[in-house]
Amino acid sequence: SQTIHQWPATLVQPVGSPLSLECTVEGTSNPNLYWYRQAAGRGLQLLFYSVGIGQISSEVPQNLSASRPQDRQFILSSKKLLLSDSGFYLCAWNEGPNSPLHFGNGTRLTVT
Amino acid sequence: SQQGEEDPQALSIQEGENATMNCSYKTSINNLQWYRQNSGRGLVHLILIRSNEREKHSGRLRVTLDTSKKSSSLLITASRAADTASYFCATYxxxxxxxxxxxxxxxxxxxx
Structure with a gap:
């Protein structure tokens, strides 16, 4: 069966520090991969999605970037965090247009 | 801006009652999905309904889709305390x- 791993679960970082969040999927090949951010009590904002290695689509211009160095690995990065980067970051995957998203357990990022 | 908007924002009911949540969206869709999120966790997929479908059932869940009105509803029958969560609609x-x-x-x- 397929599983998705996302880490770390929580992270507290100072303003101006770098960020690297990692997500890996097991049990499937060539998944579509997604990064979402959720502000407290709000819906999910799509940040990036990828349909293949090295293919990244950005939805919101911001202080973040994403990379897909391997088929089932998706990384969210920042060179210098801002206070506004705080939030709940969720990685997800699916198989294509008419398949549901499968989410990781999320990373709670607090920028201080 | 948000594609889907749920209504109501919050709902409080007694165990055993039915819960109805509505979702409206703005543009043409391929499918509409409903997800559940327990506090501080990732989202779990409930039901996916395609644009050419009008109703779908899964256990105590019933989803309807009206593409002419660009709206969907999620009905949870005979609710339980364990159904306490946030529910999101999502459009592809x-x-x-x-x-x-x-x-x-x-x-x-x-x-x-």
Whole structure:
């Protein structure tokens, strides 16, 4: 069966520090991969999605970037965090247009 | 901006009652999905309904889709305290790319 791993679960970082969040999927090949951010009590904002290695689509211009160095690995990065980067970051995957998203357990990022 | 908007934003009911949540969206869709999120966790997929379908059932869940009104509803029958969670609708857009866009969610509280 397929599983998705996302880490770390929580992270507290100072303003101006770098960020690297990692997500890996097991049990499937060539998944579509997604990064979402959720502000407290709000819906999910799509940040990036990828349909293949090295293919990244950005939805919101911001202080973040994403990379897909391997088929089932998706990384969210920042060179210098801002206070506004705080939030709940969720990685997800699916198989294509008419398949549901499968989410990781999320990373709670607090920028201080 | 949000593609889907849920209504109500919050709902409090007694155990055993039915809960109805509504979702409206703006543009043409390929499918519409409903998800559940327990506090501080990732989202769990409930039901996916395609644009050419009008109703779908899964256990105590019933989803309807009216593409002429660009709206959907999620009915949870005979609710239980364990149904307490946030519920989100999400639309997969027909406009190219692989974007699943989420609404702000309905927070459901079921009192025992």
């Amino acid at each position: 857009l027909n406009t190219g790319g692989f974007k699943t866009i989420f609404g702000a969610g309905t927070r459901l509280f079921v009192k025992a």
